[in-house]
Amino acid sequence: MRDIIAKSAPKSPYLKTSVSNDMVIQAFDTPFRKKCMAFGILIVILFPFMASNYLIHIANLIAIASISAMALNLLCGNAGLLSLGHAAFMALGAYSAAIMGAQFGMPFWVVVPLSAIVGGIWGLIAGLPSLRVKGMYLGISTLGIHYVIVYVLSEYQFYIGAGFGIAIADPKIGPFSLSTEREWYWVLCMMVLMCGIFITNVLRSKPGRAWIAIHNRDLVAEIMGINIGYYKVLAFVLSTSIASMAGCIYAFYTNVASLTEYSFGLTISYLAMIIVGGMGSVVGSIMGAFLITLVPFALMYIVDMLGITGVIKEYFFSVQSGIFGLIIIVFLLVEPLGLAEIWRRIRDYFMLWPFRYKPLTITKR
């Protein structure tokens, strides 16, 4: 009992001696991590005062991608359910924004939660096959859901006569209007923070533990009394509603909902984010979103700087997606646990430096 009551933070992740220590949100548990987090928050706050509008635009894209990547990571990394329909779930959010926001003129703060509900309902449908099949069959069935959703949305777009996309006005909350990058930056930062805390909390409470159990061995999880079907569908519903919300915010941010944007390729770049970042890690999702969103801009910068023209410039998009593919392949072959794992290794090295002890062996999942 004393152990459970003990509240003192350990000096190192290796020195956890009580349940309450283990339940602390990892990002804040050691003094070193607290300092890192404080430094990070300082950078996030100071960033818009120093950066140009272009850089803030990139930061906003990273923020939206982080929210969506966290949702996908919850489903694929933690619950272990392969989803190939992520782009379609984001498209649902975007079109909710288009239909409810632009056509019916509902305010921003009503549309965002409603889009989450729309995403959740479709997530329920997409989650139903997970009661029957698992592994890659589930992946294929979510791919099927992707095409069904894209069909429904294209039918709608055809019906209202919008060729390439539906324009959406800047959101207004009372007297405030979100139009410039700088205004969006603060809203998006708050959203990433809220989503991150929400998902971390879900993961360290009962559903999170249930998902880890199902991921590791579903048969044993069922014997332990976990209602597998319920938790699998719950993972789908949560993930898709957050993804749909991210899509809704993205549509409001770019002021357009266009079906060409939400192709299968978008799903792949989100999968790249969670693989590069690290499966099943909230911080990993943000790191992955950061890296993968930055890649096209960095490539564009390099191409412009070196003055490359010709085929590479002309088909820049496919160069970019090819590099995505290569990044995923290299990470899967060399470092399957992603950036989060590299970061953990570096951190552990310096935590014990200069007095090295034999590190604890971490079992690979």
Add this chain to the structure above:
Amino acid sequence: MQFLISVIILSCVYAMLAAGFVVIYKSSRILNFAYSDMAMLAAYLAVTLTQLVAGPPIIALSICLVMGFILGVAIYALLIKPMAGEPIFSTIILTVALGIVLNAITILGWGGEMESIPFGWAQYYSLPGGVRVAGTEFIIIITTIIFFIAIFTFYRFSKIGKEMRATAENALLASQRSINIYFVTAFAWGIGFFATALAAILIGGNYQVSLNLGHVSIKAFAVALVGGMDSVGGIIPAAFIIAATELVVSNYINPRLAEAIPFIIMIIVLLFRPWGLFGTEEEIERV
């Protein structure tokens, strides 16, 4: 009658596409998502080879098929084999990533222009009943029949084919009986990519080679799943079902719905009979 012919031709195309998919799945239990991009690459390769190699197109196309086989073996040896023992999820994502790389190579190399593969037999024939059939369509039907007879004979009678079936049934036991399972699986990947290249060439000859080809071949997933992922024989009826439904919907209801209908059928089959119409029930990982 004309409608029936077009159903048959479309189902031949789907059957060929799904064959490459099922052969790979059967032996290595890996869903090959690089599949549609591989088909596109093979089609463009065939276009270039027919322009480069003199003589009748069959020589150039054979070279293309052999190259497909070699590419399949190489991909297995370089990328898939090192992933043995990793979670199946990672391997699938690896094939997805491979697909993107192949797609990028295709676009960079050929620029995504519309091309066509000359078969040298383009005239139309009028059959009794007012049906018009093109020479290329005859080629599709004949090639599909020959291919399926060949693959059944191969599985039934040849030594490698028997070893392949043994490996598919139980890899551990097969390796204990001194079957080189890596060689057998590599060979299966070769055959899979060979079939893909063949299907791509047929599509390219009859319709057109364009970036849309990848989209057509994604429907092969639906065909393979409806038929049963481990059943080569199940492909043919499944392809017929999918092709017929798609054409009926496209002609009489709504062309845009036709794009989604194979996947709707697939989801329904997955919900009620996840191992496919003709697959083995125990095969699938069920919950």
